Amino acid sequence: MVDGPVNDAPYRLIEEVTFGENVVVFSFTNLYGCEIGDNTRIGPFVEIQRGARIGANCKIQSHAFICSGVEIEDEVFVGHGVVFVNDKYPRVDGDWEQLPIAVERGASLGSGAVILGGVRIGPRALVGAGAVVVRDVGSGETVVGNPARPLEG
Amino acid sequence: MVDGPVNDAPYRLIEEVTFGENVVVFSFTNLYGCEIGDNTRIGPFVEIQRGARIGANCKIQSHAFICSGVEIEDEVFVGHGVVFVNDKYPRVDGDWEQLPIAVERGASLGSGAVILGGVRIGPRALVGAGAVVVRDVGSGETVVGNPARPLEG
Amino acid sequence: MVDGPVNDAPYRLIEEVTFGENVVVFSFTNLYGCEIGDNTRIGPFVEIQRGARIGANCKIQSHAFICSGVEIEDEVFVGHGVVFVNDKYPRVDGDWEQLPIAVERGASLGSGAVILGGVRIGPRALVGAGAVVVRDVGSGETVVGNPARPLEG
Numbered sequence: 001m002v003d004g005p006v007n008d009a010p011y012r013l014i015e016e017v018t019f020g021e022n023v024v025v026f027s028f029t030n031l032y033g034c035e036i037g038d039n040t041r042i043g044p045f046v047e048i049q050r051g052a053r054i055g056a057n058c059k060i061q062s063h064a065f066i067c068s069g070v071e072i073e074d075e076v077f078v079g080h081g082v083v084f085v086n087d088k089y090p091r092v093d094g095d096w097e098q099l100p101i102a103v104e105r106g107a108s109l110g111s112g113a114v115i116l117g118g119v120r121i122g123p124r125a126l127v128g129a130g131a132v133v134v135r136d137v138g139s140g141e142t143v144v145g146n147p148a149r150p151l152e153g
Numbered sequence: 154m155v156d157g158p159v160n161d162a163p164y165r166l167i168e169e170v171t172f173g174e175n176v177v178v179f180s181f182t183n184l185y186g187c188e189i190g191d192n193t194r195i196g197p198f199v200e201i202q203r204g205a206r207i208g209a210n211c212k213i214q215s216h217a218f219i220c221s222g223v224e225i226e227d228e229v230f231v232g233h234g235v236v237f238v239n240d241k242y243p244r245v246d247g248d249w250e251q252l253p254i255a256v257e258r259g260a261s262l263g264s265g266a267v268i269l270g271g272v273r274i275g276p277r278a279l280v281g282a283g284a285v286v287v288r289d290v291g292s293g294e295t296v297v298g299n300p301a302r303p304l305e306g
Numbered sequence: 307m308v309d310g311p312v313n314d315a316p317y318r319l320i321e322e323v324t325f326g327e328n329v330v331v332f333s334f335t336n337l338y339g340c341e342i343g344d345n346t347r348i349g350p351f352v353e354i355q356r357g358a359r360i361g362a363n364c365k366i367q368s369h370a371f372i373c374s375g376v377e378i379e380d381e382v383f384v385g386h387g388v389v390f391v392n393d394k395y396p397r398v399d400g401d402w403e404q405l406p407i408a409v410e411r412g413a414s415l416g417s418g419a420v421i422l423g424g425v426r427i428g429p430r431a432l433v434g435a436g437a438v439v440v441r442d443v444g445s446g447e448t449v450v451g452n453p454a455r456p457l458e459g
Contacts, residue, residue: 114283130420130438132283267436285436
């Protein structure tokens, strides 16, 4: 564990983040209370919330939002504007249950994808750009669409 | 009405905004000419345009974009990356008509949803994550998909 | 060619950008190595990557992401949160081929649209809000949905 990202960049907010070695964090980022593994790169306009864990050698692209409850293993690609959801019935009032999300080793989440709470995305799975993932994705499987379904053919 | 948000945060732009009491506004926000009600929270990377009105006790999550013509009542949840649209045929040239959007009390808009101009979202309605809302949503109704349709079952 | 945008704004990063005359660039932007034509307006929370080319009289709305390989002609509207993709199989490891994207004169891309690599969007075409464009769009054609299909009727 090291004290911070390996690069310097203006306009970024980093609070109580546990960094691996050689992490690069771009400008306009809001990271707090999360863990980020070795050699991972975090693009601009990204928020990563408290309790999220990101493995080594990942790419988290611009405009992604990674919430509490998300665990991302090593070598995962999170495309631009990918959004994770951790509540099934979001309401401003009352209680809610935080749903976990797991993204396993080597998976890739295409840009603009939305990943709902409670799902597991298997190793080397591929989520198509703009897909809305509402159930588990198997190892090496490719899913596309809204709701996301296995690619035919 | 008070002079500004109750919290302090770096990197935010606030111009000609009418604030209720106890509003919290996070960093990396661009708010101008809008109204924000009591106890509402505005996340990072949010833009709210001139003329938009947001009620009390709302949560506006990160990366949301709320345009002119949007009226949001009290206790509404606007998820991460939700985008409102106020023009039917966007073009760089020529005239366009601004279409109003109403989001009624207690509604929740899931993360990544897109809300088209001219629609009304009824009280306590639930818009699923990633849904593209092209017509009105009734009171307490749940809609999902692209285009958004009532949830079966 | 001129030295920079015609306006001033806090919190923006501009590096090695070729500007036409009278370009307006808002706050919270990250622009590098790209070309931007006369009178074009770039909204907040926008990233435009190295090698992207944007014509004259365009509007690039907030939260848009424009990647390397994208060529946008004159008078194009790029809605809020539009994301371009330039790799077919994104992975953190190994090689990848950059796919070009062309958006021709006068086209409009609705907010929240996702545009996949390798497609051409014809002149004055209209991409609906939230559409996921996976193949070419003809001149003047309107497409909607995920995947985007020509609008019936």
